[in-house]
Amino acid sequence: MTDPHLTRQDEEISAPDYTAEKRREAYDFGNWPEILGLALTLLLVWLTFAFTG
Template sequence: METDKNDLTRQDEEIAAHEFEAEEKRDRHDFGNWPEAVGLVATVIVIWLIFAFTG
């Protein structure tokens, strides 16, 4: 699969919906929602640590 140099700089807003879906299927990366959940929990822990140690 060759990539066009212009494809590397295109933003998601510039890509039509069907092109975006095809690109997502080609990537074959489906992580689900757990990265967002882990990030949210980590953010809450960091905020709690900041307030716990600085008062």
């Protein structure tokens, strides 16, 4: 299964196709995934040291 859209470069895509692709990829989650990941990592480290001594 090969999808030709996966290997196309931005220069090869026409302007309307490029804007449509960018519109589909317009998810903006902000910084909260990184902050949540950092908090969960710190919790895991703390739990590891708290219960293993």
